[in-house]
Amino acid sequence: MGDFILFDKTAQLGKGYIIAFANRSQMLYFILFLPKFLEMPYSLLGILAIGILSQINLFILSKCLSSKYTQQGYQGFADLLGRRTLRIIAFAGIAFIFIKMSLIILGYAEIVHQFIFPAMQLPWMILFIILLSTYIASQGMEKTLRFGIIAFLCTFWIILLYIPYFFPPGAELHDLYPLIPTDWSHNPWKGILMVWSSLSGPEYLLLLLPWLNSKQKMLRYLSIANAISILQYLLLFLGCLFFFGSTYLGKIGFPVVNMIRYLQSPVFERVEIIMISLLMFHYVFFISVLLLCLYGAIRISAGTQDKETTRKGFYAVCLLVLAGVFFIQSFYWREGKELNGWANVQLWSGAFTYLLIPSLLLAATKIKGRGSSL
Amino acid sequence: MRAFTSFMLLLSSMCLLTGCSPFASDNTVEEIAPVTFLSVEAGGEKGKLKVSTLVPPVMKEDKQFFSTNVTLLEQGRRSFNLKYYREIKLGQLRMLFIDEKVARNGIVSLIDTILTDPEVSPRLYLVVFKGDFEAFIKNRMQQQKDLDYYLYRMFKHYEKGKQGEITVTNIHEFMEKVYSPYSDPYIPVFRVDKDNFRYEGTGFFGNGKLKGGTDKNQDQFFQLLNNYHFLKNMIITPLDVSLGEVRSRVTTHVNLNDHTVSFNIHYRGRIDEYRGTKDLDRQVSIYELVDELEGYMEEGTVSLLKKLQELKVDPLEIGGQTMAPASKPMSEEDWIKFWESAKIKVDCHFELEPLSI
Numbered sequence: 030m031g032d033f034i035l036f037d038k039t040a041q042l043g044k045g046y047i048i049a050f051a052n053r054s055q056m057l058y059f060i061l062f063l064p065k066f067l068e069m070p071y072s073l074l075g076i077l078a079i080g081i082l083s084q085i086n087l088f089i090l091s092k093c094l095s096s097k098y099t100q101q102g103y104q105g106f107a108d109l110l111g112r113r114t115l116r117i118i119a120f121a122g123i124a125f126i127f128i129k130m131s132l133i134i135l136g137y138a139e140i141v142h143q144f145i146f147p148a149m150q151l152p153w154m155i156l157f158i159i160l161l162s163t164y165i166a167s168q169g170m171e172k173t174l175r176f177g178i179i180a181f182l183c184t185f186w187i188i189l190l191y192i193p194y195f196f197p198p199g200a201e202l203h204d205l206y207p208l209i210p211t212d213w214s215h216n217p218w219k220g221i222l223m224v225w226s227s228l229s230g231p232e233y234l235l236l237l238l239p240w241l242n243s244k245q246k247m248l249r250y251l252s253i254a255n256a257i258s259i260l261q262y263l264l265l266f267l268g269c270l271f272f273f274g275s276t277y278l279g280k281i282g283f284p285v286v287n288m289i290r291y292l293q294s295p296v297f298e299r300v301e302i303i304m305i306s307l308l309m310f311h312y313v314f315f316i317s318v319l320l321l322c323l324y325g326a327i328r329i330s331a332g333t334q335d336k337e338t339t340r341k342g343f344y345a346v347c348l349l350v351l352a353g354v355f356f357i358q359s360f361y362w363r364e365g366k367e368l369n370g371w372a373n374v375q376l377w378s379g380a381f382t383y384l385l386i387p388s389l390l391l392a393a394t395k396i397k398g399r400g401s402s403l
Numbered sequence: 404m405r406a407f408t409s410f411m412l413l414l415s416s417m418c419l420l421t422g423c424s425p426f427a428s429d430n431t432v433e434e435i436a437p438v439t440f441l442s443v444e445a446g447g448e449k450g451k452l453k454v455s456t457l458v459p460p461v462m463k464e465d466k467q468f469f470s471t472n473v474t475l476l477e478q479g480r481r482s483f484n485l486k487y488y489r490e491i492k493l494g495q496l497r498m499l500f501i502d503e504k505v506a507r508n509g510i511v512s513l514i515d516t517i518l519t520d521p522e523v524s525p526r527l528y529l530v531v532f533k534g535d536f537e538a539f540i541k542n543r544m545q546q547q548k549d550l551d552y553y554l555y556r557m558f559k560h561y562e563k564g565k566q567g568e569i570t571v572t573n574i575h576e577f578m579e580k581v582y583s584p585y586s587d588p589y590i591p592v593f594r595v596d597k598d599n600f601r602y603e604g605t606g607f608f609g610n611g612k613l614k615g616g617t618d619k620n621q622d623q624f625f626q627l628l629n630n631y632h633f634l635k636n637m638i639i640t641p642l643d644v645s646l647g648e649v650r651s652r653v654t655t656h657v658n659l660n661d662h663t664v665s666f667n668i669h670y671r672g673r674i675d676e677y678r679g680t681k682d683l684d685r686q687v688s689i690y691e692l693v694d695e696l697e698g699y700m701e702e703g704t705v706s707l708l709k710k711l712q713e714l715k716v717d718p719l720e721i722g723g724q725t726m727a728p729a730s731k732p733m734s735e736e737d738w739i740k741f742w743e744s745a746k747i748k749v750d751c752h753f754e755l756e757p758l759s760i
């Protein structure tokens with residue numbers, strides 16, 4: 030058994046990885062029930078508006094990504110913010126990363142529980158997902174990021190399953206009316222916030238910069254990824270509107286998964302089981318990346334970032350995550366059609382990180398740059 | 404080490420995916436009875452349901468008819484399990500037969516129960532029956548093997564063919580229409596007795612309750628006005644004519660100011676059989692027949708629409724026409740209020756392909 034090295038780099042990953050990562054990070058758990066919260070057809074405009082805002086945000090983010098500080102990884106961040114501040118930020122980051130990760134794990138476990146194994150106990154599924162992610166993450170950051178392409182290829186085509194819903198007799202034009210909001214009895218702010226929160230994720234690229242090829246047109250790739258995501262959001266939402274109609278949509282737990290149950294295939298009776306199983310690639314990939322980020326954040330906040338990574342330390346972190354997720358599952362997680370407390374926390378924290386991190390970092394770079402040029 | 408880990412991973416995922424796991428329910432063929440239909444009738448006492456099914460539907464064993472009086476639908480499954488050596492599974496459930504009396508009291512909660520089971524497909528067919536379903540099944544299951552399966556194939560055939568012989572509705576379509584403000588669901592109605600299982604027409608629902616239905620003749624007009632806009636075979640006895648492959652194109656217009664709903668319907672069909680007195684070789688008599696047909700269609704359509712107004716239901720989704728991209732939609736009550744008192748204008752045009760070889 031050789032050294033246990035998680036954060037080495039031997040190659041620089043190209044544009045495919047950036048697009049795959051950014052797009053997949055925007056297609057996580059929230060989209061499975063996003064249409065339920067958007068409900069009214071005029072939220073289509075909301076998705077478009079948030080998509081444009083997200084594009085502006087990505088513009089800021091790409092500026093950060095190409096600054097000379099962030100390119101150097103830890104050293105650069107330490108120069109930019111100072112070691113002490115960075116430790117505090119990393120410590121706060123632990124919470125954000127953990128919230129995001131635990132929501133993906135619990136959310137996916139809930140879906141599996143609801144659609145595939147109703148008799149299963151939730152902790153088994155949680156254990157299984159974390160074991161898988163630990164294995165992938167223990168291969169090191171580079172291999173994990175390469176796994177992202179597999180995750181992308183396994184799940185990208187799922188959107189094609191929704192094409193049949195766009196044809197009559199199921200789909201009728203008046204399902205999409207009213208397109209312009211006429212009264213505000215239905216309050217769309219939560220759905221809109223969820224679109225934003227769901228689009229968060231590309232900011233994690235900041236932590237992965239050392240593995241990415243820096244001499245690239247970051248903005249272009251991020252824009253492509255964002256455009257694909259928005260298109261997928263629109264397609265999913267339109268499909269849901271056609272299939273359920275806006276009133277019924279508000280009463281469905283996971284509309285995006287539930288719709289698939291209606292599909293017929295001559296070979297498989299239940300297409301949704303295959304879809305849910307394949308989604309696991311996507312989620313496990315993301316959880317592994319977040320596990321590595323979490324491990325890194327813990328090392329930075331403990332001040333041991335210069336020491337070598339150890340197998341023991343990493344497994345301890347994974348065990349800690351497992352314990353944390355079990356804890357949340359038993360105290361804060363409740364299955365149901367309403368958004369539960371923990372999902373609400375992620376709703377806000379995701380929106381928060383996506384909104385503030387790029388702008389604050391850009392501001393820090395600018396201030397530092399001005400300071401050093403003086 | 405790595406080989407070992409990957410082997411374990413492979414093994415565990417195989418276990419999870421194939422269902423040979425400690426936490427999934429077991430599905431060994433010899434131990435289960437995947438039933439294909441459930442029938443729900445009103446039980447002896449008030450509020451009770453009588454649930455029946457046929458087991459086992461797949462194995463080569465003598466079939467048995469089970470029925471039990473219950474308060475909850477799921478209780479039926481449990482009581483079957485208690486008296487039968489196989490476990491009843493709903494994974495292959497294809498049809499839900501509902502007694503007319505139960506349907507008149509509302510079936511939304513019943514269907515919600517079925518729909519929450521992840522094993523049950525949302526394509527489950529819904530059927531309303533009048534009469535003694537139990538007697539029919541008991542009588543016929545001796546004569547015909549796999550009776551339940553062929554019933555299912557019948558619905559599947561007509562759903563796929565979209566040929567308008569019988570209305571076919573599944574659970575999802577029903578629920579979507581229940582919740583959508585401008586459309587009301589409909590379900591095929593069958594009359595059963597000891598020997599027959601006969602299609603009678605379409606039953607219309609309002610607020611999840613059966614309000615009324617068409618008869619066999621009226622059903623033809625409904626099929627032509629509805630989704631499929633197609634009838635493979637249309638029988639018009641007053642004119643001694645039978646038409647084949649009738650297709651219709653319906654344009655509906657709702658005028659809120661005039662308080663009218665107008666229908667413009669174009670039919671196109673072929674004369675299959677004619678036993679009347681006209682000489683159809685002459686173009687003039689064809690024109691006469693077309694005129695008569697148009698009159699007949701108008702009359703029939705109007706009487707169907709009047710019936711819908713009487714029942715206060717809108718299965719044709721006419722209300723959807725009042726929606727526009729930028730205007731506030733009417734409420735469901737407003738629409739039904741408008742619809743029941745609206746003036747109806749029907750304009751039919753017939754294009755006839757002559758009887759020829």
